[in-house]
Amino acid sequence: MRKWFSILMLGVFFVFPSLASAQSEIKLNTVQVQLWPEYDQPSMLLIFDFTVSKNTTLPAQVAFRLPKDANVIAVAFEENGNLVNANSAPTTQDGEWQILTITVDAGTTYHFEYYEPISFNGRARQYSYLWPADYAVEAFNIKVQEPVDTVSLTSEPALEKTQENGANFYSSKPVSLAAGEQFILNLQYEKSSDALTVPESPVQTAPIDETTSGRIPLNSYLPYILGGLGAVLIVGGLLYYFLSGRERGQKPRRRNRASSDSDSNTTGATHCHQCGTRTKPSDRFCRVCGTRLRQDE
Numbered sequence: 001m002r003k004w005f006s007i008l009m010l011g012v013f014f015v016f017p018s019l020a021s022a023q024s025e026i027k028l029n030t031v032q033v034q035l036w037p038e039y040d041q042p043s044m045l046l047i048f049d050f051t052v053s054k055n056t057t058l059p060a061q062v063a064f065r066l067p068k069d070a071n072v073i074a075v076a077f078e079e080n081g082n083l084v085n086a087n088s089a090p091t092t093q094d095g096e097w098q099i100l101t102i103t104v105d106a107g108t109t110y111h112f113e114y115y116e117p118i119s120f121n122g123r124a125r126q127y128s129y130l131w132p133a134d135y136a137v138e139a140f141n142i143k144v145q146e147p148v149d150t151v152s153l154t155s156e157p158a159l160e161k162t163q164e165n166g167a168n169f170y171s172s173k174p175v176s177l178a179a180g181e182q183f184i185l186n187l188q189y190e191k192s193s194d195a196l197t198v199p200e201s202p203v204q205t206a207p208i209d210e211t212t213s214g215r216i217p218l219n220s221y222l223p224y225i226l227g228g229l230g231a232v233l234i235v236g237g238l239l240y241y242f243l244s245g246r247e248r249g250q251k252p253r254r255r256n257r258a259s260s261d262s263d264s265n266t267t268g269a270t271h272c273h274q275c276g277t278r279t280k281p282s283d284r285f286c287r288v289c290g291t292r293l294r295q296d297e
Helices: 002-015 017-024 218-249 257-266
Strands: 027-037 044-052 060-067 071-079 082-085 092-094 097-104 110-116 119-121 124-131 136-145 150-156 160-164 167-171 175-177 183-191
Touching (some): 027 183, 044 060, 071 097
Antiparallel strands (some): 027 044, 071 082, 119 124, 136 167, 136 175, 150 183, 160 167
């Protein structure tokens, strides 16, 4: 029974090959490639934004061929207007290419960036970009940011110049590309300097002293500190004085028992008329001879 079931399934794939390929086929809805030459490094910064078609089964493993000397620095996707790190595998080498594989599990825009060297010849620069055409793209366009101090810039194919926030950009119109249909851009430009669009700010160090920003000078607050300590000492001394005086005033006076007993012994003392033994006022008989004491004595 199991053998016949396997033969039946193989027959389905042979009879309907297009169905099996359609489930695994990945199409890209939009792809925008931005080239920012000499932006914050003396190299080309490439920024990719892409979306997959609605017919793509998610999650999908989307693999991009990048130049072997490309340096990938970010892989993300858009979520509520912010870029969030996306799930991607480390790049792998494949001959003259390296493969970047991104897991697409949401119908949103995915984003990755990498740097690639530029060819320098004095003041002239040259760079070529190739879209390797691994996927069909419904709308593909490319956009170049003009670097600072640019004297001239040409490209093949020609791009349309626009301005955004005071900077010059060169863009192509969106085109539809079939799988296997490449797109090549050759860029040449010349600059009057080696300045970067966003120059790196060197870390400045300076010795720390009393005038350093954010530092509190001790000399300015020393009189207040000493005054506060003096006030604490004065209050503590007064408190100790009043508490100790109160304890002395409330201490009970103890009567000298020895003197009290002596007084009681001397006051009203009598003697036995028989043997002369000293008696106490409360005695009725002599403690020595037992003679009855005279009360008038």
